[in-house]
Amino acid sequence: xxxxxxxxxxxxxxxxxxxxxxxxxxxxxxxxxxxxxxxxxxxxxxxxxxxxxxxxxxxxxxxxxxxxxxxxxxxxxxxxxxxxxxxxxxxxxxxxxxxxxxxxxxxxxxxxxxxxxxxxxxxxxxxxxxxxxxxxxxxxxxxxxxxxxxxxxxxxxxxxxxxxxxxxxxxxxxxxxxxxxxxxxxxxxxxxxxxxxxxxxxxxxxxxxxxxxxxxxxxxxxxxxxxxxxxxxxxxxxxxxxxxxxxxxxxxxxxxxxxxxxxxxxxxxxxxxxxxxxxxxxxxxxxxxxxxxxxxxxxxxxxxxxxxxxxxxxxxxxxxxxxxxxxxxxxxxxxxxxxxxxxxxxxxxxxxxxxxxxxxxxxxxxxxxxxxxxxxxxxxxxxxxxxxxxxxxxxxxxxxxxxxxxxxxxxxxx
Amino acid sequence: xxxxxxxxxxxxxxxxxxxxxxxxxxxxxxxxxxxxxxxxxxxxxxxxxxxxxxxxxxxxxxxxxxxxxxxxxxxxxxxxxxxxxxxxxxxxxxxxxxxxxxxxxxxxxxxxxxxxxxxxxxxxxxxxxxxxxxxxxxxxxxxxxxxxxxxxxxxxxxxxxxxxxxxxxxxxxxxxxxxxxxxxxxxxxxxxxxxxxxxxxxxxxxxxxxxxxxxxxxxxxxxxxxxxxxxxxxxxxxxxxxxxxxxxxxxxxxxxxxxxxxxxxxxxxxxxxxxxxxxxxxxxxxxxxxxxxxxxxxxxxxxxxxxxxxxxxxxxxxxxxxxxxxxxxxxxxxxxxxxxxxxxxxxxxxxxxxxxxxxxxxxxxxxxxxxxxxxxxxxxxxxxxxxxxxxxxxxxxxxxxxxxxxxxxxxxxx
Numbered sequence: 001x002x003x004x005x006x007x008x009x010x011x012x013x014x015x016x017x018x019x020x021x022x023x024x025x026x027x028x029x030x031x032x033x034x035x036x037x038x039x040x041x042x043x044x045x046x047x048x049x050x051x052x053x054x055x056x057x058x059x060x061x062x063x064x065x066x067x068x069x070x071x072x073x074x075x076x077x078x079x080x081x082x083x084x085x086x087x088x089x090x091x092x093x094x095x096x097x098x099x100x101x102x103x104x105x106x107x108x109x110x111x112x113x114x115x116x117x118x119x120x121x122x123x124x125x126x127x128x129x130x131x132x133x134x135x136x137x138x139x140x141x142x143x144x145x146x147x148x149x150x151x152x153x154x155x156x157x158x159x160x161x162x163x164x165x166x167x168x169x170x171x172x173x174x175x176x177x178x179x180x181x182x183x184x185x186x187x188x189x190x191x192x193x194x195x196x197x198x199x200x201x202x203x204x205x206x207x208x209x210x211x212x213x214x215x216x217x218x219x220x221x222x223x224x225x226x227x228x229x230x231x232x233x234x235x236x237x238x239x240x241x242x243x244x245x246x247x248x249x250x251x252x253x254x255x256x257x258x259x260x261x262x263x264x265x266x267x268x269x270x271x272x273x274x275x276x277x278x279x280x281x282x283x284x285x286x287x288x289x290x291x292x293x294x295x296x297x298x299x300x301x302x303x304x305x306x307x308x309x310x311x312x313x314x315x316x317x318x319x320x321x322x323x324x325x326x327x328x329x330x331x332x333x334x335x336x337x338x339x340x341x342x343x344x345x346x347x348x349x350x351x352x353x354x355x356x357x358x359x360x361x362x363x364x365x366x367x368x369x370x371x372x373x374x375x376x377x378x379x380x381x382x383x384x385x386x387x388x389x390x391x392x393x394x395x396x397x398x399x400x401x402x403x404x405x406x407x408x409x410x411x412x413x414x
Numbered sequence: 415x416x417x418x419x420x421x422x423x424x425x426x427x428x429x430x431x432x433x434x435x436x437x438x439x440x441x442x443x444x445x446x447x448x449x450x451x452x453x454x455x456x457x458x459x460x461x462x463x464x465x466x467x468x469x470x471x472x473x474x475x476x477x478x479x480x481x482x483x484x485x486x487x488x489x490x491x492x493x494x495x496x497x498x499x500x501x502x503x504x505x506x507x508x509x510x511x512x513x514x515x516x517x518x519x520x521x522x523x524x525x526x527x528x529x530x531x532x533x534x535x536x537x538x539x540x541x542x543x544x545x546x547x548x549x550x551x552x553x554x555x556x557x558x559x560x561x562x563x564x565x566x567x568x569x570x571x572x573x574x575x576x577x578x579x580x581x582x583x584x585x586x587x588x589x590x591x592x593x594x595x596x597x598x599x600x601x602x603x604x605x606x607x608x609x610x611x612x613x614x615x616x617x618x619x620x621x622x623x624x625x626x627x628x629x630x631x632x633x634x635x636x637x638x639x640x641x642x643x644x645x646x647x648x649x650x651x652x653x654x655x656x657x658x659x660x661x662x663x664x665x666x667x668x669x670x671x672x673x674x675x676x677x678x679x680x681x682x683x684x685x686x687x688x689x690x691x692x693x694x695x696x697x698x699x700x701x702x703x704x705x706x707x708x709x710x711x712x713x714x715x716x717x718x719x720x721x722x723x724x725x726x727x728x729x730x731x732x733x734x735x736x737x738x739x740x741x742x743x744x745x746x747x748x749x750x751x752x753x754x755x756x757x758x759x760x761x762x763x764x765x766x767x768x769x770x771x772x773x774x775x776x777x778x779x780x781x782x783x784x785x786x787x788x789x790x791x792x793x794x795x796x797x798x799x800x801x802x803x804x805x806x807x808x809x810x811x812x813x814x815x816x817x818x819x820x821x822x823x824x825x826x827x828x
Contacts, residue, residue, distance in 0.1 A: 013450045015441030020432050027429030036427045039455035190527035281703025282696035285717045289695025292771050301717030303699045309714035357706050385521045
């Protein structure tokens with residue numbers, strides 16, 4: 001079944017609010033085999049809304065509408081629904097009971113606005129709203145579905161979870177849509193594509209999407225079938241085929257971040273870590289400590305911005321800085337070794353680079369970053385060029401530092 | 415002029431990615447008097463894309479397309495553009511130079527993928543891409559505009575900011591839409607609204623939007639008129655009226671962040687700063703060092719996650735930690751004083767709290783955070799309750815710490 005999502009609201013069209021509702025609905029409906037073929041945002045304008053209803057209903061099996069059901073004057077979705085189905089508003093008892101319960105639980109009195117919210121288009125099934133007063137409206141006519149929900153995320157989410165998803169789970173056509181996402185880092189999209197080569201053979205008619213972001217490229221496999229077990233087997237075999245070609249770069253699947261992956265490895269291998277940061281300015285420690293429970297393996301972080309602090313806190317010899325400069329292989333190595341030994345951990349990591357916009361030279365341009373690594377057996381540093389934008393340089397350096405440690409823990413070559 | 419945004423990408427239709435691009439574009443075009451009447455998301459499907467181009471071009475003056483310009487096989491926007499304009503792809507010299515510069519800055523070699531990215535539809539003006547290899551495409555035909563950009567937010571944002579907005583600013587129709595945003599922090603939306611009272615008199619028919627986020631509430635004033643000078647005067651008088659009621663909480667206007675505001679103050683007052691972080695785990699230092707030139711005032715940051723490191727690096731007595739706990743007024747003060755004296759700066763700031771999800775107790779629940787402050791004249795700490803979500807607790811604690819220093823520098827009461 002093909003579905004369209006229609007989001008109604010001027011706040012979306014002036015960019016004041018990001019449309020997170022559409023993504024939520026799409027993901028949930030996908031999980032019960034419903035494909036979203038379009039997402040449309042229209043203004044709080046009766047004519048525009050009605051036209052979008054007509055066009056969408058003609059070309060889709062399911063129309064999902066959010067927004068414009070509240071009690072204020074700019075909310076005109078309900079009357080547009082009536083115009084579309086050529087029906088009128090009637091006071092609904094189920095809606096009334098829900099609204100009464102909602103207000104009672106909050107010690108709020110009945111009001112004209114509440115009375116008004118009991119009115120729904122004749123013929124609609126009510127979807128109750130545990131988080132607000134506007135009821136949802138569900139139509140099933142001529143083999144098609146027309147579903148209307150409030151735009152407040154929490155209210156819409158409850159209706160999708162409690163009503164819409166269970167409904168389509170029961171009546172599902174048997175189609176199975178499965179996704180799996182492999183998260184890679186340390187390789188640009190174009191080189192990853194080259195490495196995978198012609199994917200037609202691997203994919204056997206299924207789909208693979210490349211999703212690049214600052215942290216790396218995610219590979220999303222999609223398998224559509226009728227038999228769940230067969231589809232899952234196909235998904236796994238595609239995943240394995242991709243892993244054969246790019247295993248080294250894949251740090252996790254689905255939503256697990258690189259720092260979570262690294263945290264798990266450190267706990268498994270009973271290792272502790274400390275960081276010494278220059279150009280990343282605290283972002284490396286911040287990223288590591290975003291993981292709940294990171295205090296089990298993260299001992300300390302030193303942001304040694306000044307040369308004095310590199311000397312005082314890490315024991316980096318002043319002559320070394322004078323001879324090679326603070327942004328150098330030698331200093332990055334000394335920082336990593338210094339933070340490891342002074343804080344008595346297994347692994348020390350360091351960053352030193354030129355985040356810009358000023359401070360670059362021909363020899364050491366903006367974007368040059370050294371990542372240092374030190375454990376009981378080895379100390380070394382790698383050199384990277386990470387672009388020209390301060391914040392991106394910091395982000396990429398952090399990602400590279402985390403990935404460096406991951407590969408050392410797994411004994412993967414750099 | 416009426417515009418439509420078309421976002422292309424399966425990742426949007428399966429809910430894997432939230433469409434933040436549309437909101438960004440809408441807000442920017444609004445600022446130059448262009449109204450967005452629709453936002454449409456379509457699949458990576460040649461036929462669906464072409465049909466959306468035809469329908470949109472027929473009913474709008476400006477069509478803005480994002481997504482599907484990358485080098486991999488699922489990116490088919492470019493060929494759809496050619497089909498729509500009945501033209502072919504040609505290798506473009508300007509695009510070639512941009513891509514060469516981009517790769518050179520990153521020490522990456524020329525490749526087939528790079529060569530492929532020099533191809534753009536005949537007749538398009540190139541919008542250069544400072545953050546990637548895919549050029550943007552700009553068409554102006556028959557009084558209409560057709561604009562194609564990559565879907566990677568950073569790349570699209572650069573093209574909007576550097577090319578599209580300046581272009582339409584020059585050719586704007588004479589209607590003046592002015593916005594001014596006042597950034598507040600340290601006061602919730604409801605209390606800020608109370609403080610401003612009935613705004614009808616202040617606004618004289620113009621608009622005020624409350625935009626809450628983790629960092630604080632932004633107040634956006636919008637004035638629409640025909641005479642630029644009169645509109646600007648009106649904007650200023652509304653701003654002044656708001657300042658009379660809420661000056662203390664307003665740390666900047668437009669896009670200046672709290673850390674930039676603070677950096678300017680520190681430079682003006684010739685002060686240096688160092689930070690000692692526990693619960694914020696590096697985010698405070700990271701935020702301070704996101705500002706270019708912050709090395710002028712930021713000396714060092716110590717992320718003392720373990721009690722041992724609080725003792726070793728900051729000289730916090732072990733007995734103090736045993737007596738009051740690491741999350742306490744006493745330890746926060748000792749940390750702030752310790753980092754100030756050991757690093758020889760004017761101002762020391764510290765954070766100590768329970769970021770969760772575990773580690774809370776009845777007496778010290780998750781979300782409890784102490785912010786310590788120390789300069790030559792005074793040392794103290796303030797106590798905050800910052801919710802229950804780890805990342806938000808870190809963000810709010812950082813914002814509160816920065817704001818604490820701003821108010822001390824300006825001698826504003828807490």
